[in-house]
Amino acid sequence: MDIRSVREYLGSDWTAVQERIDLSLKSDIALLNATNSSILSNSGKQMRPLLSLLVARACSGCEATEATVRYAAASELLHNATLLHDDVADNSDQRRGVPTIMSLMGPSVSVLVGDYWLVKAMELILGGSEGDHRVIKIFSKTLSDLAEGEMLQLQKAQNGDTGQDDYLRIIYNKTASLFEAACVSAAISVGASEEYENASRDYAVALGLAFQIKDDILDYAGTESVGKPLGVDILEQKITMPLLGAFAVCPEKEQHIRGLVKSIADHPENRDEIVAFVKGNGGLEYAVAQLDKYVSQAVSALAVLPPCVERDMLEELAYFTAKRIM
Amino acid sequence: MDIRSVREYLGSDWTAVQERIDLSLKSDIALLNATNSSILSNSGKQMRPLLSLLVARACSGCEATEATVRYAAASELLHNATLLHDDVADNSDQRRGVPTIMSLMGPSVSVLVGDYWLVKAMELILGGSEGDHRVIKIFSKTLSDLAEGEMLQLQKAQNGDTGQDDYLRIIYNKTASLFEAACVSAAISVGASEEYENASRDYAVALGLAFQIKDDILDYAGTESVGKPLGVDILEQKITMPLLGAFAVCPEKEQHIRGLVKSIADHPENRDEIVAFVKGNGGLEYAVAQLDKYVSQAVSALAVLPPCVERDMLEELAYFTAKRIM
Numbered sequence: 110m111d112i113r114s115v116r117e118y119l120g121s122d123w124t125a126v127q128e129r130i131d132l133s134l135k136s137d138i139a140l141l142n143a144t145n146s147s148i149l150s151n152s153g154k155q156m157r158p159l160l161s162l163l164v165a166r167a168c169s170g171c172e173a174t175e176a177t178v179r180y181a182a183a184s185e186l187l188h189n190a191t192l193l194h195d196d197v198a199d200n201s202d203q204r205r206g207v208p209t210i211m212s213l214m215g216p217s218v219s220v221l222v223g224d225y226w227l228v229k230a231m232e233l234i235l236g237g238s239e240g241d242h243r244v245i246k247i248f249s250k251t252l253s254d255l256a257e258g259e260m261l262q263l264q265k266a267q268n269g270d271t272g273q274d275d276y277l278r279i280i281y282n283k284t285a286s287l288f289e290a291a292c293v294s295a296a297i298s299v300g301a302s303e304e305y306e307n308a309s310r311d312y313a314v315a316l317g318l319a320f321q322i323k324d325d326i327l328d329y330a331g332t333e334s335v336g337k338p339l340g341v342d343i344l345e346q347k348i349t350m351p352l353l354g355a356f357a358v359c360p361e362k363e364q365h366i367r368g369l370v371k372s373i374a375d376h377p378e379n380r381d382e383i384v385a386f387v388k389g390n391g392g393l394e395y396a397v398a399q400l401d402k403y404v405s406q407a408v409s410a411l412a413v414l415p416p417c418v419e420r421d422m423l424e425e426l427a428y429f430t431a432k433r434i435m
Numbered sequence: 436m437d438i439r440s441v442r443e444y445l446g447s448d449w450t451a452v453q454e455r456i457d458l459s460l461k462s463d464i465a466l467l468n469a470t471n472s473s474i475l476s477n478s479g480k481q482m483r484p485l486l487s488l489l490v491a492r493a494c495s496g497c498e499a500t501e502a503t504v505r506y507a508a509a510s511e512l513l514h515n516a517t518l519l520h521d522d523v524a525d526n527s528d529q530r531r532g533v534p535t536i537m538s539l540m541g542p543s544v545s546v547l548v549g550d551y552w553l554v555k556a557m558e559l560i561l562g563g564s565e566g567d568h569r570v571i572k573i574f575s576k577t578l579s580d581l582a583e584g585e586m587l588q589l590q591k592a593q594n595g596d597t598g599q600d601d602y603l604r605i606i607y608n609k610t611a612s613l614f615e616a617a618c619v620s621a622a623i624s625v626g627a628s629e630e631y632e633n634a635s636r637d638y639a640v641a642l643g644l645a646f647q648i649k650d651d652i653l654d655y656a657g658t659e660s661v662g663k664p665l666g667v668d669i670l671e672q673k674i675t676m677p678l679l680g681a682f683a684v685c686p687e688k689e690q691h692i693r694g695l696v697k698s699i700a701d702h703p704e705n706r707d708e709i710v711a712f713v714k715g716n717g718g719l720e721y722a723v724a725q726l727d728k729y730v731s732q733a734v735s736a737l738a739v740l741p742p743c744v745e746r747d748m749l750e751e752l753a754y755f756t757a758k759r760i761m
Contacts, residue, residue: 138583140590194550197523198543217524217589220546224520225582227550231557232575249558256551257464263543264466 110429115422119162122173126158129182133229144222153205157184161295164309167419169299176298179233184291186230191255193223244294251290258282266346269371285317311410319403320430325349326396343380354395355387404431436755441748445488448499452484455508459555470548479531483510487621490635493745495625502624505559510617512556517581519549570620577616584608592672595697611643637736645729646756651675652722669706680721681713730757
């Protein structure tokens, strides 16, 4: 799938989102503008506003509304705000193959610019006049989910006791909740029926889980060349789906491997044994099966929506998620 | 002035704010609860909710409303969120005489818990049902002010060109804007007249500026024993009121001293010369005169409000700000 062709298809709606993002971030503080430009020049796939626009158009059969554009822009700002903060939390040097703001300009800029993007996202969600209180509540829950998800992940990494349920909660909070907010707010922005709104939610949550599982698979099985460092999760003591899959297949070694993960800071050389355990016990295949399950769920949810180009594109995006290499 | 006696006077209103803060922060994630408790056990003066409650009661002649309590709690959460992020930005080891979360648990926890407190503050501001859109806008502007203020301060510190106007904008954004939000939201929460609302705003802004100027004076003239490290501003290349005052008295040395501040990272030994310049050219006296001016403005603004114990306490708080030693 070619993301660029989806953007071209969305035409002036896509341009409107980009302009809304630029307008929101504009400040008279030079350091802020310079940092914002640097982030925007490496903005990646922009999956969330893409989803917002496609959902709004699929639900309504029309172009996006002013509110759709605002919520779409807000989702992208919110996503980048969390990346700026996660880079500080994880001390990350690279993202999408280029140096992070954290590594270029230090933790202070990364934290403060993250705060600024978060605030600007909120302003977009609140809207010009009265705002839509339901949408405000949805994004407010997502913000809470994001913060709690990162804290739970940190706690579980410290304790070394992440189970399947913990993992699903963490990836829902970290990723699926914002996919959900982007799609449901878009449905609301065009006055979609409850049925369409629920379909948008089911699609978004399943896609978000699939997206994060794929990310976690790539950490074991990606290629360095596409700009994503590999094997970072284990070094950060994060137990993700591939490892949980191998535990399911080979429970007798679970305790030993969890011990290695927990002491990885002192013994980084143990990473090879952990990776070999995952690969030797079908951990990747297990994770791929889970990924496929959520992709299927996402595609099934779309059946409720009226057939249209946008629905086809949402379906393609789900399959693309399963196949993407970065 | 004894802050404790003000709290005792506020009685159940004060307790309600503390309970609202506890309730808001409560989570099922143990790491989050442990961190929250540690922050709450060292919560300092809690000036912002104190101001909210006093303003609401002075404007209405009654006890605080449910909305007053929510906004008061939100102001305190927001303030602490910014401290958690500032500690990462400034790499601070100590606050109020005890180690920061940043130094105890690392930047990741400080950033993420800061995000959590920010989100919980927003939830309180949004309220249970429809929320008050005017109050939401006020706090939203404050959030933007806070982020922009820190970025402007950082930019000015890098460039070494902070002037009086820049300084006033920075301290308005960093401190006075949240004082303003705390007091104006409190006035709105009790349905105060426009006249009372404006008086509350004028009081809060002047007090906020005074409060930050006092903080900046203490960085030169405080005592280590009260738990605040001294001389930090110069090391962070921050040009504040005492130094600006000395520039006003002795402009011929301004360029030389700005050069020393700008290169302080490479030559920390120059700090002594800068401090001597400030003290030798009446910089502290100049800053104290500015401080007194804003304290007087704050007190004058109160004249509009009806005479009552709360108004007297607001006045005392202004004088207390000028005298406080930490």
